[in-house]
Amino acid sequence: MRGIFKVGKKSHDVLLTHTRLTWTPIVPESPTGEESVPQAGEVLLQDVFAVKVKRRRMAGQQSGGAVLGLALFHSRRRGRRLEEDTLHLHNASAEHTHSWYNTLKELLTGFSSRPRYVKVFINPSSHKKEAVHIYRDHVAPLFKMADVRTDITATPQLSLSLLSADGTISVVPLFLLAAIKHTQPLTDRKGHALSVMKECKLDEYDGVVCVGGDGSVAELCHALVLRAQLDANSPENPVRAALPLGIIPAGSTDVVSCSVHGVRDPVTAALHVVLGHLQQVDMCSFSSSSQLVHFGFSAMFGFGGRSLARAEKKRWMSSSRRRExxxxxxLARLRPEDCQLSFLPAKSSERSLFGQQEQGKDKELDTESEESWMTNQGLYLSISVMSIPCLSPHAPQGLAPNTSLDNGSASLIAVGNASRSEFIKHLKKYSSSSGQFSFPFVETHSVSAVRIRPRSLIGWSEEESEDEGDSKNTPIIQSERAALPWNIDGELVEIANEVLIRWDWLCFRSKTQITSDSMDLFEKRCYVK
Incomplete structure (x- = not known):
């Protein structure tokens, strides 16, 4: 399709194909006969998420008006960020403009991975209670422009906070207010996302969107996989979730969002959703005593678990002060954990789509010969298992920079017993570009399964004495059957027995695969589940 439009103040020859729109300045012939090569511009249709007819309206006029042309709303990449941009095509012919508008709408409708109706979960208690404002100011306008309908699960406080100070609804898009009127108070406590997902009619939606921090994301991912298992009547094996998940960062660190998108930016995340970008992501299952405990992306045992357990006891403090x-x-009461650490090294042939593994995979894992499992017995200050790089503002290269989003394995980082000063040096290295794994007491492995078995069932106590012994040779051993603190995606989980960790696959709404030193762009046909 070809036509004449003004771009800026100059007339351009505009060409529309199935994949792109290009515009070339119309340059009159030079009197001297010299030929000049006009500079053309283009935008890929895969980056266009909305097209609107521009009109001139009088003050107070709600509809109609003289046609001015078209406005194409598209994304523009700046490094790892996606930004909204607009291309204005001016033409006063209503017939010409509407012909182009209808053709463009038809082409954009052909992108089948783009959602039309999504279920939105907002955690209004997220970091500094910013989730509501982030959704209202950055996400909702993009969804409205892209004609993405929403069903919002929110608390009563959310509905009130979206109203203006004088009680009017002028600051709230009408479609957003209408959606909120039909919601129930379901996200005001832990576990509500799971209860909602159990009752949702998922076939009505094209995707799920989470506006919150890592805790909200982890809870929703856990709920999506459990719902898939329930629908498939498969309680033993993880099943691919029925819907993709979009993550809008609104937490204090947003590790999952940073790892998936490569940047902590709600606009970038929202554009990934409306453009239908899809990214496959590894996820771990955590089980104990043959019972599923949780699905998640990262787990920390030892220092990470105990520091989180202490922080949870000081909820009255501010988040930053509580962390410090x-x-x-x-660190002052640093003690090693005495445990048996076993793992299965990852194999390159283990890549397979989530939900499409061979039926005997779990049985094969359980019956692996002991020679296949690498086993170490000893004292560990920290053991971490991560299926994603875990990028954050505090660790710009990631806690596990050697892993990627969908390499079919997880990264095991085991920190052996060391002095407090050496351990602190190791921790400080995470804020730099490299060197955190260069210490002799740190070992890393790419694994497909990890088993952590404490030598004796140990627990933790806030009343531990700082003078109980030196961390070099004194593990913490307490009453039997006491639960051990684990940090799973920033959530405290206490487990009393050995823990088995295995990798599985999910998908997220993103198009960027992030590693510690590269950024590759690609597209996969799968949804966040």
Missing amino acids: YAVVKT
């Missing part, structure tokens, strides 16, 4: 207190207190 917990880290300093745990």
